[in-house]
Amino acid sequence: MLLEKSLIEEIIAKSLATGADFAEVYTEDRISSGIMLIGGHVEKANSAKTFGVGLRLAQGLFSVYGYTNSKNPDDLLKLASDLSKSFSADKKTVPVKLGKIEVGTHHKVKINPRDVKQETKVALMQRAYKAAKEYDEVIQQVSVNLSDWVQNVEIANSLGRYVTEERVRIRFYVSAIAGKDGMMQTGGEGPGTAQGYEYFDTECNVEETAIKAAKTAKTMLFADECPSGVMAVILNNEFGGVIFHEACGHSLEATSVSKNASVFCGKLGTVVASPIVNAIDDGTIENGWGSANFDDEGYPQQRRVLIENGVLKTYMVDLLNTRRMDHKPTGSSRRESYKFAPTSRMSNTFIDNGTSTFEEIIKATEYGLFAAKMGGGSVNPGNGDFNFSVSEGYMVRNGKIAEPVRGASLVGNGADILFKIDMIANNLERARGMCGSASGSIPADVGQPTLRVHSITVGGKKGAK
């Protein structure tokens, strides 16, 4: 137990004394570790202990938030009292009684990172280093990062919610640099999980991960500059899903919808995409990178069908934003840490399988770009304009994958691109990412099958065809 139940009750009571109609106490304790290996040597090894309490009060649409590192009851009650000064009703006493704490147990962990020796982690990293370095003589530098954290949260609110869970995350990142004649190109792979270190015995093969990174770097080293212009783009599965995440997902979060700042406002029940598009945000996937038992307001995570056969079915809405919107909460509230007030965020977001195959899509494309691996991107939620980079690309000519190209970026508009998806394959895979937004940086999965956008602006250095 991070804070005594009686203290939490006292904090909530104090928070409500001046007219707030909602109060929430979020307590977090985290132990994290990060190791960086460059050129075969461990350069840095850090670990950290994080602890803090975030307190949120609301009255109608107005909310206040405060946080502190202190565990001291006097400091916490003072924070409640300081925040409650934002409200000015007559003093009243609100009895607050929390029930038994509910423990989330859906995501099982076998080998807790806290029980793994630093030396064991380094051995995994060295294996990856060796595999990437030995892949090809053009691989000049390899860096490997391994970070993990164990976060314990307790969330309680004035409506009687009182829950706790332990969230475990591991991220492994291999970056390879290929170089020749003064030219350098990079390739990276970043698998991750919400399991324990059993991940490396089951799903994650460190050598394969490293070789993938090295292969991208080498391929891009010998790639030509990408031509620019408007063309068909085939977005590969896994991290290709970043297109939906950036271009559409963010605009379906209550953060922008509730303020009428999204292009998808007022579009529930209407056609927002090509009829072959089904999109889902599922925070319940077992041990999913973006999963949890509870959202960061303490309500169960859910599976949300966002778009069904092209029709918009739901937004992602946190509890407090339901006050601005005529919409039920969807268990979508998330935050990086106690330092952030939570808001509606994505979890594991993906476009579902279609009926084509990968081969059919390539074969059906006369001229275009195959974006085998995507980099990151960003979107302006005000108008839906987005951009993202292609980290490994190939030209497609006459229904065949042709020469590799580098330096491509894709520019478009979120509302527009969904209608331009004209083929979806049946090879859905998800990939890990860190998503940064109003409530901080959080683990989020993106995903999709390979799909084709029939026309989109491709930026590249080579100039128009």
Added chain:
Amino acid sequence: MNLDLLFQKAKQKGIEDVQAFLSHKNELSIEVFNGDLDKYEISDSSSLIVRGIYQGKFGTFVTEVMDDSIIDLIIDNMIANAKIIDSPDEAIIYAGDKKYEIVEGLFEEALEKKDAAEKIAAVKELDGLLHKADPRVSIAETMYSETTRTVLLQNTKGLKLYNKVNSAYLGAQVIVKDEADQRTGFDLDITNDFADFNLSELADRIVKEGIDALGAKPIASNNYEIILRRDALAILLATFQNVFSADAVQKGLSLLKGKLSETIGSELVTIVDDPFLKKSSSSRSFDDEGCATKYKELIKNGVLTTYLHNLNTAKKDGLSTTGNGFSGSVSFINMKMISGNDTMEAMLASIKDGLLITNLQGSHAGANTVSGDFSLQASGFVIKDGKIGAPVALVTVAGNFISLLKDIVAVGDDSKTSFYGVTCPSVKVKSMPVSGL
């Protein structure tokens, strides 16, 4: 926490030297949405970074729990971390410099003392001005944020340094709409003197950015003469800041590797690191290693003269630190490009068919700091016969950082510090490929 007790216990466990870096932060942030107070946040937090040398290697632990009960955990973790480090880097804890510059104006008590109600009133006033400025303003999110940070650096070599800084920003994002289009305008001003905020000027600037962009469209793909407005250039410079780090260079992660004393930019280009820049909350007299900071030219008239160093990278290159050791690596304090003599009007007048770029996006993904290649989403305005024309959006500009520096043919006189922490003027670039229609 009793630091003396920490130091003493660490010594007993075989840790030769220890440095504690204690920072404490108070924050206040206020948001107003369409006229109503929407968010009010206060916080009080501390963190302690402890680095100790164990058998010649650094072990590091960061804690937010500050009572003495955590001391044993800190020490055990430092040792466990030090044990796995096998890089040949030498671990150094610094005894201090003879002299540290005094940086004035970093902390203004008046800002902290100012009543929260007055700050809220100012945010509401700005919000009102935004809505009044133009009927096409449909949504405004107006924000104020203030931070006070103290830092205490203390080590077993007897060094003890202290620093206190406060800073605030006020700004907004607006969405403007007409029948055919929807655009955003965003800007903010940073200072620690509340009197510096000019609400009506700020409101006009933010709204103008959105309104001017209404109806923006891509232009035809081609190579164009380009003016990078100071805020767009700041984004690009900020993106490539890390290439000047000797740490990145030594690890083969920088495109500037092997380029010392070489010409990497036009002779109009001089880029410095100015730790004593006035009105910058990043300005300081010592870095995280306790070394005195100094003013230095990185690129002088196009020639790369030095990298940025910390104790370790300097030792490897047989040099002295430049006082840029931050967060365990190397970084700029205040990156500044020295301004030139050309006015924006003169630069515009020299272009027949070109593009004025006012914003760049996607720098975290579309720019490669190892190769220097970038391909970024751009917006701005057509330049036609020396004059600003129609707004442009959804195009990309592609290039390479070094080629760009070399292709700068005019440097403006309009230098300003952007919220990316980079101070620079607008520049004219010979030619860049733009991909649009």
